[in-house]
Amino acid sequence: MMLLGRGLDARDNQTRQIQDAVSNVEKHFGELCQIFAGYVRKTARLRDKADLLVNEIYAYAATETPNLKVGLKNFADEFSRLQDYRQAEVDRLEAKVVEPLKCYGTIVKLKRDDLKATLTAKHREAKQLSQLEKTRQRNPSDLHIIYQAENELHRATLETTRTTRHLEETIDNFEKKKIKDIKNIFSEFITIEMLFHGKALEIYTAAYQNIQNIDENEDLEVFRSSLYPPDYQSRLDIVRANSKSPLQRTGSSKSSLRTVQISHRMLRKDEEEEDEEDEDEVEEDEEDESGATKEVR
């Protein structure tokens, strides 16, 4: 650290700059990779919830009156189709955004190897230079040893030259590829997202009609007639015919039917037990309900 203060010159700045550039890519591509992977994961979790929603809508639709049943089923079909596109979105983002960023783990490792080779060569060269100067000082007349040391230095210099040239080429390609990849990765991200959003608009347009087409009144009639079935009514007619004071059938036919039903009930006795059973059920259900309400809140 203290060495930084000594005024490194340009070539050391250069090495440091290359190191910094590689470290910066390592750091930020690593971060981007992780966050994009998280984004993809959350998209997959959203699809999971949507799949649950599809299943629940099917389950609910199956219990409903005809129009609601068909409308909800059709909506669930469309919504399920949208989840297939969301799955495609997830797969594409994984392949075209996360994977290319992940590759930079290996790419950066190779650049670090190149950097290390250059630094090792420089280190060896400096050692040989120091060796040569020592030799010259200690054995100024031994030309053979000096020649050998010069030879060693020459070889070390060639190795430094080779590794440095390789590093420079590689770092230029690295930078070129990096800018190109960033442009590609973000373009792919946007394209993949747009494809999904476009499909979503298309599918929801169809799904909206399915919901709008649900005929509320028709379903309400079905519900009413299921509560007051014809055979029940015909039996009521018999009761009514036998009744001394036939109950007036005014405004709400249901209400007056219900009154007849009660008079009818008074003729039977053994149903007391059934009512008790009903009450038990009500209590049980109420417990269930309070549980469900808690979960909902």
Next chain:
Amino acid sequence: MMLLGRGLDARDNQTRQIQDAVSNVEKHFGELCQIFAGYVRKTARLRDKADLLVNEIYAYAATETPNLKVGLKNFADEFSRLQDYRQAEVDRLEAKVVEPLKCYGTIVKLKRDDLKATLTAKHREAKQLSQLEKTRQRNPSDLHIIYQAENELHRATLETTRTTRHLEETIDNFEKKKIKDIKNIFSEFITIEMLFHGKALEIYTAAYQNIQNIDENEDLEVFRSSLYPPDYQSRLDIVRANSKSPLQRTGSSKSSLRTVQISHRMLRKDEEEEDEEDEDEVEEDEEDESGATKEVR
């Protein structure tokens, strides 16, 4: 449970049907509420990840060459704007889909109260009927007691009629409201989702241009000139002029400059230590890298 086999007649079917209808809504609206709430939560988690992405893109852009810097920053601006719309989506879904479903917790509870009141009244009426018959058998001549029992039964019957009528009206409104609410809730869901998807398409269209406009070559030149600054080059020229055998400047000018730089280095000695420092840094960074790579995978 055994009572089911005994052939309940229509009026019990009706009560049971109302109970089933209420239980069914309780079950499925509860499920829908929970899953929609989950869907909204996952959408909020996706927004969180997108917010992280925005911050990381800003952080990375700040370290980059001018074109990449501006392009990425503009993209992050747009992407951040989209997250505001996603937040609006989350708030709207919460208010227009989850809340109305949640209200059914209370609505169902009220219906269960109505059901319970009806069942209690029926139960009491049946008891009074049984009481009256016992009284008639035991005290067939005590007209006063019989009259009292008949009176009690009459009051119980009126109460049954009242609660049953109320239940019937309430259950009709409940069913009407339910169909209407389901249509509304799903229509709101679709509309809110479409609003977001539409905005997404609009915003991504602008964001795409920001990425496409990044000038790769200009940035590459900036990178190159930062690695080989002019003052460094001018000093190299001096070295080159003093050199006995000037190195040929072929294809890659950078590589040959680098060679000169190495010759130059041979004139200095104290830089050995600096290289050692560099090597240490490389090793440290490599450890960091392997850590980062693990996280990515």
